[in-house]
Amino acid sequence: MSTDTPHARVIDSDEGKRIEYLADGPTTTQFDLQQIPKLNVTQEMLRNSGDDPETWLMYGGGYRQQRFTTAEVISPENVSDLSLEYLIEVPKEQRGKLEGTPIVVPSDPPIMYQTNAPDVVRAVNARSGEIIWEYQFAPKEQEKAPLLCCGSNNRGAAVLGGTLYMTTLTADVVAINRYTGEQKWVYNSAPTGQGYSATWAPVVYEGSILNGSAGGEYGVQGFIESIDAETGEREWRTSMLPPEQWIGDAWKNGAATNWMTVTVDPDTDTLYANVGNPGPDVNGIVRPGPNVYSNAVVALDVTNGDVNWYFQESQHGWWDWDASAPPVVFETEVDGEQRKVVSHPGKTGWNYLLDAQNGKLYERSREFCEHLNMWHLPQDNLEDTPWIMPSADGGSEWNPVSYSRATGNVHVKAMNYPSKFQWDPVDEWEYPSTYLGGNFTVYPAMEDPGPPPEQWSQNLAIFSAVNPETGEVVWQDEWEQFALGGSMSTATGLTFVGNGAGEFIAYDSETGERLWQYQFDASINASPMSWYDPAVGKQYVAVQAGGGGLRSVKDGNEIGVFSLEQ
DSSP: OOOOOOOEEEEEETTEEEEEEOSSSOEEEESOGGGSOOOOBOHHHHHHBTTBTTOBOSTTSSTTOOOEEOOOSSOTTTGGGOEEEEEEEOOGGGTTOOOOOOEEEOSSSOEEEEEETTTEEEEEETTTOOEEEEEEOOOSSOOSOOEESSOSOOOOOEEEBTEEEEEOTTSEEEEEETTTOOEEEEEEOSOTTTTOBOOSOOEEETTEEEEOOBOTTTTOBOEEEEEETTTOOEEEEEESSOGGGSSTTGGGGOBOOOOSOOEEETTTTEEEEEOOOBSSSSOOTTSOSOOTTTTEEEEEETTTOOEEEEEESSTTOSSOOOOOSOOEEEEEEETTEEEEEEEEEOTTSOEEEEETTTOOEEEEOOOSSOOBSTTOOOBSSSTTSOOBBSBTTBSSOSOOOEEOTTTOOEEEEEEOOOEEEEEOOOTTOOSSSOOOSEEEEESSSSSSOOSOOTTOOOOOEEEEEEOTTTOOEEEEEEESSOOOSOEEEETTSEEEEEOTTSEEEEEETTTOOEEEEEEOSSOOOSOOEEEEETTTTEEEEEEEESOOSSSOSSOOOEEEEEEEEO
């Protein structure tokens, strides 16, 4: 059961695509609220999420973004018995907008909170699939419609106490009563209609909401901020464009947005941010220097926003190679000593292993996607520009990786196709409007692409297991369709992932053998998750299958939930 009335639509404008809301203010549709047990989600529960098999309380499973479940019911020996428990269908007007990861609060029954665009969240009985309430955001007074880069996406929610938190395409954060679906307050992070938006799942830590910024294609100013989770008031904000480290005034429209979910190490109160491209994207002439902190992993003190260190994967970028995927924190052996590290897969097609305390590079992996003419500068016309790989999409786009504690490997989904890049003057550019500083093409998603490069395999995506300590690519599976979204690994040695062809696959984490597969009728541009329900003795696995805003092969409107009984 769900609502059928559209509350928003995407429209074309001279400045780019915009989201137009059709309702005056938010709406909540309630069904059977008695199904949600009263349970205060505490900071201790959040800290243990990622280790507790009964919970998945945040986007990456836990603060360290390992996307790993300790539930042990489903294993390589019995995964062939995994079956579909139920399907949730979202309204047809929300097709093609399912890039999120649900969260699950442990109770009897467990409650799932599932989001999708445009700005929708539902409370679901995670045992039966019954929708309990549905919330649709819309501003009370619509000003200029927000600009959107890559679709009207939403990737998830956060929870604390009895409150749910979600970002919106208007660059707001909304607080919602998780029992009733009613809005409590709205925090606006940036001027509506000025290029800023929000699509990521926020993180709640020690009573604060950790929030970022999107809009790097529109000349905005990137930032990371902390918001009081009770009042919705800003606590601190840190610019990702430090003027003293830029030349001239280029920082004023320098982008460096943080448009995907951040990572936190609660042991050290450190926030690890994943920062995007400088602006304009492909004209580096107007922004000399390394363009700090663009295309970087940035470590901040979560209590005050002070920057501890940063590591740029692509200085002075010309190719839109954001460092956008969530970093992953874990401990491993480096040079014979046990160290806490940050692992990050770049759009550059390499995985970087960094010291969590100071950002020192320990290992850059072998390439996990094909490389061709890398670092070749854009020309002033596409005809004279060679094919370049990775493309403007990457490499690892925003795709969250999973870290398998069973094998020590990270599992990376990569785009694998070429681009051509052309730079253009920006003398006549006016804010806010598209600020690419040129053009880039993506093969074959373009008109008259011509022949592809002979060196390219023509596989559009690759899924890899990478040993972050040694840099070795342990195994790979090549796919023929575009593929966004991430993976999830289990304590029993499985890794789940979906692809653009709608295949939802369970691999042996160690060998890469396909052990189980389910065929959806739409692309999977989302990341799976899992939980164990002790009252019924079942482990569940959930994934959204509906395509997404970028490179979706086939759109749809389903959330699939699978189970296996103990």
